[in-house]
Amino acid sequence: MTAFAREEKKRNYQKELDQEIEKIKRDDKVPTLLLHSCCAPCSSYVLEYLSNYFKITVFYYNPNIYPQQEYEKRVLEQQHFIQSLPAKYPVEFCGGRYEQEEFYSGIRGLEKIREGGERCYACYEMRLRETARIAKQQGYDYFTTTLSISPLKNAVKLNEIGERLAAEIQVPYLVSDFKKKNGYKRSITLSGQYGLYRQDYCGCIFSRKERDNQ
Numbered sequence: 001m002t003a004f005a006r007e008e009k010k011r012n013y014q015k016e017l018d019q020e021i022e023k024i025k026r027d028d029k030v031p032t033l034l035l036h037s038c039c040a041p042c043s044s045y046v047l048e049y050l051s052n053y054f055k056i057t058v059f060y061y062n063p064n065i066y067p068q069q070e071y072e073k074r075v076l077e078q079q080h081f082i083q084s085l086p087a088k089y090p091v092e093f094c095g096g097r098y099e100q101e102e103f104y105s106g107i108r109g110l111e112k113i114r115e116g117g118e119r120c121y122a123c124y125e126m127r128l129r130e131t132a133r134i135a136k137q138q139g140y141d142y143f144t145t146t147l148s149i150s151p152l153k154n155a156v157k158l159n160e161i162g163e164r165l166a167a168e169i170q171v172p173y174l175v176s177d178f179k180k181k182n183g184y185k186r187s188i189t190l191s192g193q194y195g196l197y198r199q200d201y202c203g204c205i206f207s208r209k210e211r212d213n214q
Contacts, residue, residue, distance in 0.1 A: 011156075011159075013148070013155060013159055013175045013176055013177035013180075014176075014177050014180035014181060016175050017174065017175055017176055017177075020174065020175075021053050024053055024054075025053070030053070030054065030055055030089055031053075031054055031055070031141035031142060032054065032055045032056075032057070032139075032140045032141045032142070033050065033054040033055070033056045033057070033140060033141065033142045033143070033144065033174065034056075034057050034059050034094075034131055034134060034135040034138070034140040034142070034143045035047075035050070035056050035057065035058050035059060035143075035144060035145070035146065036059050036061060036127055036128065036131040036143070036144070036145040036146065036147070037058045037059065037060055037078060037145075037146045038062060038127075038145070038146055038147055038150075038202075038203070039074050039077070039078065039146075039199065039203075040074070040077040040078045040080070040081040040191075040196050040197070041187055041188075041190075041191040041196050041197075041198045042146040042147070042149050042150060042187060043058060043078065043081065043146045044081060044085075044186075044187045044190035044191060044194070044196065045149060045178065045183045045184075045186040045187040045190060046146045046149060046176075046178050046183070046187075047081075047082070047085055047087065047091055048085065048087075048186070048190065049178075049183070051085070051087035051088055051089050051091055052088050052089070053089075054089060054142070055089045055090050056087075056089070056090070056091045056092070057091075057092045057093070057094050057140070058078065058082060058091065058092070058093050058094065059094050059096060059131050059134060060074075060075055060078055060093065060094070060095050060096055061095075061096025061097070061127055061130050061131060062074070062096070062098075062127065062203060063096075063097065063098055063099050063100050063101075063102045063103045063126075064100075064103040064123050064126075064127075064202075064203050064204040065098075065203040065204065066100065066203065066204055066205040066208060068098070070199070070203070071098055073197065074197075074199070074203075075095065077196060077197050078093065079093050080194075081194055081196060084194055085194075094134075096130060096134075102126065103123065103126065103204065106122050106123065106125075106126040107119045107122045107123060110122060111206065114210070115152075115202065115206065115207050115210050116152060116154070119206065120153075120154075120202075121154070121157055121161070123204070124145075124147065124153075124157065124158055124161055125161050125165075127145070127147075128143075128145060128158075128161050128162055128165055129165055129169075131143045131145065132162075132165040132166065132168075132169045132171055132173070133169060135169075135171045136169050136170060136171040140171065141172065142171075142172045142173065142174045143162075143166075143171055143172075143173060143174070144162065144173060144174035144175075144176055145158065145162070145176075146178065148176045148177050148178050148179065149178035149179050149183050149184055149187055150179065150184070151179055151184060152202070155176070155177040155179070158176075159173075159175050159176070159177075162174075162175065163175070
């Protein structure tokens with residue numbers, strides 16, 4: 001068993017999130033959350049779930065996405081979903097920079113590593129770091145990401161990075177494993193219900209090449 005697998009077995013991120021939400025409810029608060037989103041389909045269940053407890057700003061920061069037309073399509077789909085979703089508390093949209101050189105610089109030397117490995121971890125950190133920075137700068141109560149909803153994303157690594165950045169930048173990170181409680185399955189249902197575009201590759205040029213090769 002790998003170290004990540006042992007850690008995942010030891011920690012139940014969904015239970016920790018449930019406990020944090022119960023604390024928020026007891027305190028009778030509606031905190032603000034800066035939610036990094038990778039795409040509208042992945043955000044669908046997360047927003048349906050968390051908008052019952054948080055005032056959310058969806059932060060769309062994904063300079064990894066290739067090509068630009070794909071990026072623009074995903075941005076529009078994200079905005080469309082936010083406008084269509086009935087939410088208990090407000091959900092707003094904030095677009096990040098789209099400068100692909102940030103991504104290529106961040107993963108330099110890792111280009112040949114297969115999808116799901118160290119290149120992806122560097123990409124997680126790049127996007128979470130910018131989310132944490134904006135959350136701190138603008139005074140959000142929490143930050144987190146939709147990425148853990150995907151069965152292809154490493155929830156242990158995402159939470160490890162998020163908690164490390166929270167300590168470094170001094171802004172609370174909301175731990176998650178959104179695929180739990182049938183979250184991924186619900187995201188597929190919501191994608192169909194809202195007619196969302198579900199892309200067939202993660203986003204970067206390397207994941208697209210892997211898709212094409214397959």
